[in-house]
Amino acid sequence: MGAGFAGVACVRRLERRLTDREALITLLSPFSYQLYLPLLPQVASGVLTPQSVALSLRRSQRHRTRIVPGGAVGVDTAAKAVVVRTISGEYVTEPYDHLVLAPGSVTRSFDIPGLAEHARGMKTLAEAVYIRDHVIAQLDLADASNDEAERAARLCFVVVGGGYAGTETAACLQLLTHNAVKRYPRIDPRLIKWHLVDIAPKLMPELGDKLGSAAMNILTGRGIEVSLGVSVASVDEESVTLTDGRVLPSRTLIWTAGVAASPLIGTLGAETLRGRLVVSPDMAVPGLDGVWGLGDAAAVPDLAKGEEGAICPPTAQHAMRQGKALADNMVATLRGEKTQPYVHKDLGLVVDLGGMDGVSKPLGVELHGMPAQAVARAYHWSALRTNVAKTRVMTNWLLNAAAGDDFVRTGFLAAKAGTLRDFEYTDAYLTPEQVRLHTASFRGGAVEAG
Template identity: 70%
Template sequence: MERTRIVIVGGGFAGVECARRLTRRLDSAEADITLVTPAGYSLYLPLLPQVAAGMLTPQSVAVSLRRVLRGTQVLPGGAIGIDTKAKNCVVRMTTGEIVDVPYDYLVLTPGSVTRTFDIPGLEDHARGMKTLAEAAYLRDHMITQLDLAAHSLDAEERAARLRFVVVGGGYAGTETAASLQRLTAAACRRYPRLDPSQVKWHLVDIAPKLMPELGDDLGFKALTMLRRRGIEVSLGVSVAEVTAESVTFTDGRKLPCHTLIWTAGVAASPLISTFEAEKVRGRLAVTPTLEVPGAPGVFAVGDAAAVPDLASGEGAICPPTAQHATRQGKAVADNVIAAMRDGSLRPYRHRDLGLVVDLGGTDAVSKPLGIELAGLPAQAVARGYHISALRTNVAKVRVLTNWTLHAIAGDDFVRIGFFAQRPANLRAFEYTDAYQTPEEVRERTNRSSVVGGPFGFR
């Protein structure tokens, strides 16, 4: 009996949870399960700012797929096109080779990419915080600015290198600004020639409130914590222009600056635009049972899918959070199995359990199950949640060990040497220009007959 071919695109929260559940609940003789992802690890994204700040090592938030997916074939590449009629997934391998991967069932969990706008100089001079490599690079860049400022005899250059701007007042931007501000504050004690008062941090967001999902009270407490630590927060403001040495805001201010960190939201993976299907706010429309209408055998979950939020009322869609992605991954696996066995598919339903925001030290705000917490209790909840959410005991031990060592011994502020001679731009770590158009995908399918094989390569 020929095994069913299940292809999962994306190695994030949803994709990995889907693969884990499928391998546990399906017999090896029933299906060939392939996970398409360019990296050999699953990234625990919420702790990425702490990697940039040196509190955690990169390995502690990167869970090896070989460790957690022993019954799944991991294909090192990225999907760049989908032909839903021919049931073919076009994959660009990490070597650059393009191959066809046929499927019987396709689960799309390609995630998201950094959302940008048509701002002069943004993509050339901004840095992102979306990938593990970006976090490691940003740490190098920050320490480099401190090194150069400490040895500069030019007061204007020193001021520019010691000014850091974070754009985006959501969870990612706020935690990034808070974590990296603690990095520079601690580092200045190791630089006798640097005056800590010269280090300037700015957090800007076009929204009128900081992290509005937290509510007015907790949002105000988080704002107070940031300002108490010397971070200037500007709301209702965005960026008008970026150069290598300055940032101009929409309120007319022009600040000398060598570091702009862009965390102003995310957009669905460009893969979604490679095939014709209904979109909702840029995300792929799916039914409550996580199926893509008009595409037999295709399911979609995670950041790139507009999953109806049945727990929040009619018309709502699930926010792109790790909490929803993890549970959607399990739900879609169950529905794929039900579809294989001619069973009934179940609609996805999950009520959000709350939010946690770690601002470093004893600064934190949390809202577990609707209960508002701030300070040390909120920090305990935030870190407890992160530990429980990590997929393996090895990852849990690594993170706990890193937190303990950092609290006791501090940071050595060592640079690795990423892009030492050439600075990396915003798109250096995110591949957003390699995707095929729907016409190119159809033309490729028409030119060749897709065949099977261990991965279904052609």
């Protein structure tokens, strides 16, 4: 369940290790591609095309997995069946012997007045494409307007979240507007304002004080105003009100304030830790026969840290390795062998701030500026799963460096607000009673699972 880093790594490993006679593999995913999420800010800023970060699941010659085009909206562990809402809006029920829960995460939001109606996210490919269109549209509308107040509001952009996603989003999109404004002679570049807001006292605290300060200097050097220890109090169509009392006239609020496990996890009735599914070190779910969990949606113990209660952070690095380790444990279970605990020492962090800037900490070595950006791009490039994707990304980087951007809007979702709910379908999940209605024929062992 899920075609993110964890789910795809698990499926690919199972395809290699199990024969057709040993197992039938089914993948539940609304899209037939794996999204390389860390590069989304570069899609939003136009450096990369959307196709270059969407890695097809059907290109592999070894592909034999049945892909169901839909998202799981409920699980009945007693009936060993999953309810799936397909992309056509129909509900189908899929039986299982072993279930791998890798539904990933959604943007974490709070009960802030106006947030659900006016915030945009940066979690899906569609959101990145929409954000790019929206930002360019604000420049177009500001350029055409004769109302100074409207121009100021359209040229003020607010990004909430001082983690990797928020920092990279603010940095990359600020470069977009900085370069695009040269094509708008009626807009004074000094009118364009970017604000990065986060409730935490430090920017990207996982990087340490030195690199956090380096990132802060890069952002402020570009004119981005960073406000720490502050959050959003309310938002409406024309302004964002912060908790320190400031009111920012703005038509754009990009919300990247962390992630939360998929709402699907909350429908299982299993034990959770801060919203993530509790699993044992081998990633099996205690008390649920044949159910496994990993990735952003699971609280996988981080044994490499040596700290009691430590769990793996929701990063691509861990998700990919967990997928392979879980596949090996499933194979061991099927063959009557012993499973192994997941152990992986974090290799470091990379942050691409666009242009020639970055901050990185590979293997504990602190870098900033151009060397850090080179390391960040080299890491992302090497982590892409297919040679086709690597070729597309490298070509995009070279073309953008040589020719720049034409700042073209596609008109994607031009007539809709493009809110978090529109893209992440967080209200699509069924209640336990609704799930049981769909799985009634599977309960009591009436149907043999495949």
